[in-house]
Amino acid sequence: MYCELRKTLQWENPMSEAGALARNLERNAARRYDRFLNDDERLLPEERVRLEAAAALLDESDRIACISSPQGIFASSRMCEPDTAIEYFEGAFAVAAIETGKKPKSRAAAIWSAKGDRSYRIDPAGDGDWELAYSAPVLDGYLPIDTRCPATQGIIPGVDSGAEPIDEATESDILALLFTAYALVESGSPLARRFLEDFARVMVARNSRADEGFHSGGARVTAGRMVMTNPLFARDKPELITDGLVHESIHCAIDHCEFVAPILTVVQTDAAIVSPWTGKLLDINTFIHASFVWYGLVHFWTLANARTSQPTPGALEMLATARRGFIRARPSELIAPFTDLLNPDVTRALGEMEMPG
Structure with missing residues (x-):
């Protein structure tokens, strides 16, 4: 799923x-x-x-x-x-x-x-x-x-x-x-x-x-x-x-x-990850949500900007913001210490996240 x-x-x-x-x-x-x-x-x-x-x-x-x-x-x-x-x-x-x-x-x-x-x-x-x-x-x-x-x-x-x-x-x-x-x-x-x-x-x-x-x-x-x-x-x-x-x-x-x-296989954990997009400390569930969200936004703005000969400055800014975290770190590497807390399907999904070229 x-x-x-x-x-x-x-x-x-x-x-x-x-x-x-x-x-x-x-x-x-x-x-x-x-x-x-x-x-x-x-x-x-x-x-x-x-x-x-x-x-x-x-x-x-x-x-x-x-x-x-x-x-x-x-x-x-x-x-x-x-x-x-x-x-x-x-x-x-x-x-x-x-x-x-x-x-x-x-x-x-x-x-x-x-x-x-x-x-x-x-x-x-x-x-x-x-x-x-x-x-x-x-x-x-x-x-x-x-x-x-x-x-x-x-x-x-x-x-x-x-x-x-x-x-x-x-x-x-x-x-x-x-x-x-x-x-x-x-x-x-x-x-x-x-x-x-x-x-x-x-x-x-x-x-x-x-x-x-x-x-x-x-x-x-x-x-x-x-x-x-x-x-x-x-x-x-x-x-x-x-x-x-x-x-x-x-x-x-x-x-x-x-x-x-559920994303997590445990009811509660204090584990947290610093977001490579915002620099904020996020609990694991929030970080997983964020990874999917930014992944979808990278692909959306890449497609949207490719559909026009002159992307707007706002659209280019949205793409740059979404790409930023993936340039700084791979989500799969950041969750590696916590995979025992995660639904295996989530772990596989994050391992497959690649930015468009």
Whole structure:
């Protein structure tokens, strides 16, 4: 699996295991939700009954879509406060029910979809009917851009800072920039765009005064969610956001893989490696993620720059940054003292990582 991922990141063929990884993620999410639902420390009996009644309005595929969304996986985890989890599941189940023609009950004035891309509220002029209050734009027909959902505008996994509300004019500028950056992914490598479709499930855009400049992020416990913080700081360099989209999609793919076969064969280790790209001391799992990410970015920008007679300065800078660490050290050599801690497939994959000539 990790060897196939390494090969896929050369952007010559799609990842054949993508569908199987998505199905495994759904099964894993369903098991986690069942544990959450039956955890007497997290749910009162009446709360469990309420969630079961809300889910009973859905067919199995819609229920699983809510449970296995990035926020759904997080909500089932012990990292999430029970009240927050209940609010998410009740809202997501209710939206899914509304969109199949049913009329759910909810104590909330506004409810949000599983991906945070649609919101409904009770129609004050109706007889308890729900009306669509917000629908997010969607990239390329599959990737919603969440700029407003309350669940993703506060502190979320993978992003330590909160976010400020985005006014409509700023939101419009952010969306235009994200569409431009996404177009650069497709023009750079159609297979990288396909990879995004296979593993990215929602993009969150946030503004934060607590962060300097643009950066992207995500977390395994919200597999498939890509977070773009302060994208307008990269207004004059959309290649930086393009790099972030490819970067985060690779993390999303590794997150999918780790639900099948974890990178580490031990539960915990203090082992760490200095990143040849950033100079930061990284735990082993983070270093492995980084190696795959930079490998994919080297190949992406090599292909993207070869597809035009005049690569932009930003694109050339992205390639140079990605190549830097591989010039300084081979990932396989850096992990050599720790191979007994690693999934053998990961070790083989890193041993096969070579830069394009």
